[in-house]
Amino acid sequence: MDELLLLNGPNLGILGRRETDIYGLATLDDIEKSVTAEVAERGWRVTAFQSDAESELIRVLQNGYGTVGAILNPGALMIAGWSLRDALANYPRPWIEVHLSNVWARERFRHESVLAPLASGAVVGLGALGYRLAARALLEISAD
Ligand code: DQA
Numbered sequence: 001m002d003e004l005l006l007l008n009g010p011n012l013g014i015l016g017r018r019e020t021d022i023y024g025l026a027t028l029d030d031i032e033k034s035v036t037a038e039v040a041e042r043g044w045r046v047t048a049f050q051s052d053a054e055s056e057l058i059r060v061l062q063n064g065y066g067t068v069g070a071i072l073n074p075g076a077l078m079i080a081g082w083s084l085r086d087a088l089a090n091y092p093r094p095w096i097e098v099h100l101s102n103v104w105a106r107e108r109f110r111h112e113s114v115l116a117p118l119a120s121g122a123v124v125g126l127g128a129l130g131y132r133l134a135a136r137a138l139l140e141i142s143a144d
Contacts, residue, residue, distance in 0.1 A: 001043060001044070001045045002042070002043065002044045002045065002067075002068045003044065003045050003046075003047050003064075003066070003067045003068065004035070004039055004044045004045070004046050004047070004067060004068055004069055004070070004071070004135070004138065005047055005049070005060065005061070005064050005067050005069070005070035005071070005072075005095075006031075006032060006035055006046050006047065006048040006049070006070070006071050006131070007048075007049055007050075007057055007060060007061070007070055007071065007072045007073070007074075008028060008048075008049070008050040008051075008072075008073045008075070009050075009051065009052070009054070009057060009072075009073060009074040009075035009076070009077045009081075009084075010051075010052040010053075010075040010076055010077065011052065011075050011076070012028065012050055012073055012075050013028060013050045013052070015027050015028050015031070015100075016028075016030070022100075022101050023100050023101060023127075024100060024127045024128055026127070026128035028048070028050055030128065031128050031131050032046060032048040034128065034131065034132045035048075035071065035131050035132060035135045038132050038135040038136060038139070039135050039138075039139060041139075042139055042142075044068060044139075047064075047067070054077055054081055054083055054084050055083070057072075057074075057077075057084055057087075058083060058084060058087040061084075061087045061088065061091050062087060062090075064091070065091070065092055065093075067093060068093060068138070068142055069093045069094045069095055069096075069138040069141070069142060070091065070093065070094075070095035070096075071095070071096050071098055071131055071134045071135060071138070072088075072095055072096070072097055072098065072115070072119075073097070073098045073099060073100070073131075074097065074113075074115055077115070078097070078099070078103075078110070078112075078113035078114065078115055078116070079109060079110070079112070079113070079114070080114060081114060081115060082114060084115065085114050085115050085118065088115060088118050088119075089118055094120040094138060094141050094142065095118075095119055095120060096119055096120055096121050096122065096123060096134040096137055096138060097113060097115055097116050097119040097121075097122040097123075098122070098123050098124075098130045098131055098134050099122070099123075099124045099125065099130070100125075100126075100127050100128065100130060101124075101125060102124055102125030103124055103125075104124070104125075105125070120137070120138075120141060121134075121137060123137075
């Protein structure tokens, strides 16, 4: 069965109880369920992984070259996650960067992502809905 990676970086494991005014009330479990429902029509399976450690995310990407694509919220690794960037450069499938919050409406240090130039696209500021929209985009991109 085709497999989609759903990757979340540092501090995203506590979604639902993390600065809920900024990140909302949805948990990673809720997000995983909504992405799973979105890609079910194509028969894709979702492998969800969250880590606060950059190396762990890299390991999953390196082991995931056979997947159909990835959705990645890198959290603050967007700012200087150079090793993650190198891993993404070698990931052979389309992937989409997601941020729950509108990073451009926030502090200056969040305005630039070192990863986004490698992404097929980005969804920013739409909360948990962003993950579902990213899944939809990957379905469209991967349609033949
Ligand atoms: C975030 C935005 C990042 O700047 C922040 O470090 C996060 C969450 C978001 O989803 O809005 O951890 O990626």
